Amino acid sequence: MGDNVLLEVKNLRTYFFLDEGVVKAVDGVNFKIEKGKTFGVVGESGCGKSITAQSILRILPPRGEIVEGEIIFYRDDGSVDLVKLDPKGQEIRDIRGKEVAMVFQEPMTALAPVYTIGDQIIEAILLHQNVTKEQARKIAIDLLGRVGIPKPEERVDAYPFELSGGMRQRAMIAMAISSNPSLLIADEPTTALDVTIQAQILDLIKNLQKEMGMATMLITHNMGVIAEMADDVAVMYLGKIVESGPVNEIFYNPKHPYTVALLKSIPKVGKKVKGRLESIEGMVPDPYNLPTGCRFHPRCPSYVEGTCDKAEPPEIEITTGHKVSCFLYGGR
Numbered sequence: 001m002g003d004n005v006l007l008e009v010k011n012l013r014t015y016f017f018l019d020e021g022v023v024k025a026v027d028g029v030n031f032k033i034e035k036g037k038t039f040g041v042v043g044e045s046g047c048g049k050s051i052t053a054q055s056i057l058r059i060l061p062p063r064g065e066i067v068e069g070e071i072i073f074y075r076d077d078g079s080v081d082l083v084k085l086d087p088k089g090q091e092i093r094d095i096r097g098k099e100v101a102m103v104f105q106e107p108m109t110a111l112a113p114v115y116t117i118g119d120q121i122i123e124a125i126l127l128h129q130n131v132t133k134e135q136a137r138k139i140a141i142d143l144l145g146r147v148g149i150p151k152p153e154e155r156v157d158a159y160p161f162e163l164s165g166g167m168r169q170r171a172m173i174a175m176a177i178s179s180n181p182s183l184l185i186a187d188e189p190t191t192a193l194d195v196t197i198q199a200q201i202l203d204l205i206k207n208l209q210k211e212m213g214m215a216t217m218l219i220t221h222n223m224g225v226i227a228e229m230a231d232d233v234a235v236m237y238l239g240k241i242v243e244s245g246p247v248n249e250i251f252y253n254p255k256h257p258y259t260v261a262l263l264k265s266i267p268k269v270g271k272k273v274k275g276r277l278e279s280i281e282g283m284v285p286d287p288y289n290l291p292t293g294c295r296f297h298p299r300c301p302s303y304v305e306g307t308c309d310k311a312e313p314p315e316i317e318i319t320t321g322h323k324v325s326c327f328l329y330g331g332r
């Protein structure tokens, strides 16, 4: 770590203030993303992965607010705390799409249906680069070729609905990398796609990342995707990171019972999978009424009454960089 850190999130808390109550979507999260590396964030639906990403880009939905924390983005010429920026101001708009780009799960909703993909990529290029429209069109065609879209000089004039899901996601990626971002945030980029296409898109992201030296924050509920892609991993549960560390530590030396359960949920070849996480007992609790103590205790096979339900477990460093928040490893 050290000088190689690109983004550092410190004690981030992002809450939703709703009529029904307060949803602590992100509740005291810390992590670092290194330059050029893939940082995987994994956890079940609703654990706060997307809201963490949206906090970084300052594109939170209405009623969502960062109530505490810092998001330090390091550049060669100094650092900036993204939390301090006006979410509608010029500075974050310059960073968004240029230095930090994002691809979403369903490109159909991210791409405007009434404009060709070329128009949309050209617009992104013109917004962040000092080139003519003609040059931007050439760059767009080149980008479409680089992301593996056949006949890019023709496809540049296609509308999103004229492309397959996989091709649309490639077009989205072309738009995202158009200004050479130092960080790409990919939020479930392959979840909506067929399995074979998923592998192709992940390969594409991996190759582009190597070529361009960009870091990726990869959000997924799928441990298989993490194994394939990530250098470092954070496991999230109900707004908190419960375990984090280098990918090999997480896979070969998992400590948190939730991580262990997620790993058991990876589908095995030839074995029928019923649910996404059939090996984890119980449901994710109601976000308005979080369990006391460790938030995982009502579902945890190693739950110790009087301990796990009383206090929040402290974060313990198991080996360098491998951290876990669980009373099984100390803090009782």
Ligand SMILES: Nc1ncnc2c1ncn2[C@@H]1O[C@H](COP(=O)(O)OP(=O)(O)OP(=O)(O)O)[C@@H](O)[C@H]1O
Residues within 6 Å of the ligand: 016, 018, 023, 024, 025, 026, 043, 044, 045, 046, 047, 048, 049, 050, 051, 052, 061, 062, 063, 221, 287
């Ligand atoms: N627009 C919103 N208004 C109110 N609450 C929200 C909103 N968006 C998300 N939340 C709440 O914030 C919490 C975290 O949601 P988030 O979308 O970050 O989860 P996630 O881990 O990305 O899940 P998924 O994989 O389903 O997107 C959830 O409890 C969710 O209900």
